[in-house]
Amino acid sequence: MKRLGILTGGGDAPGLNAVIRAVAKVAGAEGVELYGFRNGYSGLIRGDYLKLEKQHISGLLHRGGTILGTNNRENPFNFPVEEDDNIVYKDMSNKAVDNLETLKIDCLIVIGGDGSLAIARELTEKGARIVGVPKTIDNDMQGTEQTFGFDTAVTTATEALDKLHTTAESHHRVMVLELMGRYAGWIALYSGVAGGADVILIPEISWTMENVAKKIISRKEEGKPFSIIVVAEGAKNPKGEQVVRETIEGSGDPVRLGGISHLIARLVETTTGFESRATVLGHLQRGGSPSPFDRILATRYGEAAARLALSGEYGKMVSLRNGLVTSLDFGDISSGCRTVPTNHVLVNAAKNIGISFGD
Ligand code: F6P
Numbered sequence: 001m002k003r004l005g006i007l008t009g010g011g012d013a014p015g016l017n018a019v020i021r022a023v024a025k026v027a028g029a030e031g032v033e034l035y036g037f038r039n040g041y042s043g044l045i046r047g048d049y050l051k052l053e054k055q056h057i058s059g060l061l062h063r064g065g066t067i068l069g070t071n072n073r074e075n076p077f078n079f080p081v082e083e084d085d086n087i088v089y090k091d092m093s094n095k096a097v098d099n100l101e102t103l104k105i106d107c108l109i110v111i112g113g114d115g116s117l118a119i120a121r122e123l124t125e126k127g128a129r130i131v132g133v134p135k136t137i138d139n140d141m142q143g144t145e146q147t148f149g150f151d152t153a154v155t156t157a158t159e160a161l162d163k164l165h166t167t168a169e170s171h172h173r174v175m176v177l178e179l180m181g182r183y184a185g186w187i188a189l190y191s192g193v194a195g196g197a198d199v200i201l202i203p204e205i206s207w208t209m210e211n212v213a214k215k216i217i218s219r220k221e222e223g224k225p226f227s228i229i230v231v232a233e234g235a236k237n238p239k240g241e242q243v244v245r246e247t248i249e250g251s252g253d254p255v256r257l258g259g260i261s262h263l264i265a266r267l268v269e270t271t272t273g274f275e276s277r278a279t280v281l282g283h284l285q286r287g288g289s290p291s292p293f294d295r296i297l298a299t300r301y302g303e304a305a306a307r308l309a310l311s312g313e314y315g316k317m318v319s320l321r322n323g324l325v326t327s328l329d330f331g332d333i334s335s336g337c338r339t340v341p342t343n344h345v346l347v348n349a350a351k352n353i354g355i356s357f358g359d
Helices: 016-029 041-046 093-102 114-125 150-171 186-194 209-221 260-272 292-310 345-352
Strands: 003-008 033-037 049-051 079-083 086-090 107-112 130-134 174-179 199-201 227-232 244-247 255-257 276-280 316-321 324-329
Touching (some): 003 016, 003 041, 003 292, 016 033, 016 107, 016 292, 033 041, 041 093, 093 114, 107 114, 107 292, 114 130, 130 292, 150 174, 150 227, 150 292, 174 186, 186 199, 186 227, 186 345, 199 209, 209 227, 209 260, 260 276, 292 316, 292 324
Parallel strands (some): 107 130, 130 316, 174 227, 174 276
Antiparallel strands (some): 033 049, 079 086, 244 255
């Protein structure tokens, strides 16, 4: 083994740089070169890469984002190419595999979410040697108990809830905080419990405005004329539909959710008479320095991925199982997103302490 490659794909998440650092340290100790491809698969296809040296790795552990850049639009199997002043989409996957061979990359480490790792699996079927590292703040990936980035997003959301509490109490208002998570409610559930929310609305549990209003009114009757509602961006509206903010052409996952909190704030005002305000926390959840937990998880994942690559165990993703870092074959990862089970221990505990899920 002489040379490893690495890329970060999809939306960024705090801890990406910590994975790169861990891979680089193991590679360096084994005398193996490490090439970083810029901007996800785009760099692999366009031949845009750099050799990662000690100076690139220094000071990376606590840095948010990714020094390699990332991209959630350029899928090698449907890659945007300029032709006669137009953008046309072409299958460039053979070029991706060929470039790895030409550059004599023995194994490529792909740090990505479900989209980037599905691409990794398809490239593996075409002969590429790849090891995957699961990443997303949404914590919705199959095949692992936790992704790095999630803990930091929960911390950021919890800090926002602490701040919303004081203004909700001063103004006797109902504050609605909308959080990311796509089709899963993990961030809303965990930060809702950590931040003392009164109501948590997630995509997995259908809710009615009547039940939400009941909770707000019962708090008022207990002498607490303010409430906090946490809503996951993927929670459905009372008609059972998700609220779409925009559709992004060329993206593997074109739907961007967003806007449900404004609808809920309006409904709160009309059904309870309480003044209500909506806050969309947005990309603050993806930014900044990773939490200690995420630094550790990212380091463990990076170290394990480098070890798999060095020992020739390709076509696998590192994963967390019962607190231990292990791995599984790409082919053994279930499809779809890992949603919150409606009987999850934290849902049950939250209900037992009086948090309403509107159901
Ligand atoms: O998957 C991570 C995530 O932040 C989701 O929670 C969110 O729905 C989406 O990405 C936002 O994507 P973009 O950065 O393209 O707006």
